[in-house]
Amino acid sequence: MMVMYNKVALIGLGLIAGSMSLAMRRGKLAGEIVGYARSQETRNIAREINLVDRVCDTAEEAVQDADLIVLAVPVGAMGPVMEAIAPHLKKGAVVTDVGSVKRSVFDAVIPHMPDGCHFIGCHPMAGTEHSGPHSGFATLFDKRWCLVVPPEDADQAEVDRICDFWRGIGADIEIMEPDHHDLVCAVVSHAPHLIAYTMVGVADDLRRVTDQEVIKFSAAGFRDFTRIAASDPTMWRDVFLTNKDATLEILGRFTEELFALQRAIRTGDGDTLFDYFTRTRAIRRGII
Numbered sequence: 103m104m105v106m107y108n109k110v111a112l113i114g115l116g117l118i119a120g121s122m123s124l125a126m127r128r129g130k131l132a133g134e135i136v137g138y139a140r141s142q143e144t145r146n147i148a149r150e151i152n153l154v155d156r157v158c159d160t161a162e163e164a165v166q167d168a169d170l171i172v173l174a175v176p177v178g179a180m181g182p183v184m185e186a187i188a189p190h191l192k193k194g195a196v197v198t199d200v201g202s203v204k205r206s207v208f209d210a211v212i213p214h215m216p217d218g219c220h221f222i223g224c225h226p227m228a229g230t231e232h233s234g235p236h237s238g239f240a241t242l243f244d245k246r247w248c249l250v251v252p253p254e255d256a257d258q259a260e261v262d263r264i265c266d267f268w269r270g271i272g273a274d275i276e277i278m279e280p281d282h283h284d285l286v287c288a289v290v291s292h293a294p295h296l297i298a299y300t301m302v303g304v305a306d307d308l309r310r311v312t313d314q315e316v317i318k319f320s321a322a323g324f325r326d327f328t329r330i331a332a333s334d335p336t337m338w339r340d341v342f343l344t345n346k347d348a349t350l351e352i353l354g355r356f357t358e359e360l361f362a363l364q365r366a367i368r369t370g371d372g373d374t375l376f377d378y379f380t381r382t383r384a385i386r387r388g389i390i
């Protein structure tokens with residue numbers, strides 16, 4: 103693989119940034135990788151485990167002379183971070199983000215972009231329920247989708263370059279428009295996370311079933327279904343606050359379906375239940 107950007111600055115040093123750094127090293131995609139995170143503790147850990155080539159104590163220092171800047175902080179922090187680094191970007195620099203929501207990131211970031219710099223949104227569709235600088239690993243993005251979301255007036259050569267960069271990291275690319283991205287993610291990621299969180303909440307509320315019993319018998323479905331409910335609370339709070347419309351639309355439809363099945367159970371309507379499960383089984387079996 104060849105060097106795609108001479109200097110890459112990672113802002114935020116958690117699961118996604120850490121995994122990107124390790125994958126960039128594996129693919130020799132960057133001349134130098136520097137990183138910054140807001141908390142001193144995270145910066146110290148990143149230094150100890152050699153997560154990036156150099157950890158900087160300010161975001162301004164990290165972005166100095168960087169060719170690619172990756173915003174890898176919770177979605178709600180993207181705008182303020184961009185505002186702080188904007189005056190320190192070199193001409194021609196490319197800024198990207200890895201946020202799970204795109205429209206709100208566009209609205210928060212693009213107004214701060216200096217003339218002569220490029221913004222291209224990205225969303226690697228890969229993650230785990232773990233977070234922080236220790237949680238990254240080089241193969242996280244292998245054969246996973248990275249949705250690339252360019253603004254309408256994006257420079258095509260820079261879009262092509264960032265696509266090649268993500269391919270070098272191991273991902274497959276699909277170009278998407280921001281509002282469609284947010285609706286797709288509400289269906290495949292955001293609503294399922296919310297439902298998993300509520301299943302754990304229900305189990306916790308139901309005093310007649312003890313926590314020990316939930317843990318002991320979780321292999322019956324609970325453990326698989328709720329793995330994602332261990333995900334980072336800050337990240338997910340920001341996802342729901344910023345992808346409000348799409349998530350509410352999907353949750354509205356989910357509630358309708360749930361009520362229909364609830365009614366079928368109450369009225370003993372086995373045909374409805376059987377037909378529903380037959381249809382959804384066929385769809386689920388199409389997902390490897």
Ligand code: NAD
Nearest residue numbers: 114115116117118139140175176177179201202229233234
């Ligand atoms: P994480 O919690 O592991 O890491 C977040 C990092 O951002 C931490 O290093 C934290 O110290 C830093 N940070 C927080 N606020 C900051 C600020 N104001 N300034 C500078 N640094 C700050 O989170 P993550 O899973 O790596 O998520 C990062 C981004 O990637 C989020 O926007 C998330 O939506 C997106 N994302 C996450 C996943 C996933 O499954 N975890 C998948 C795809 C995309």
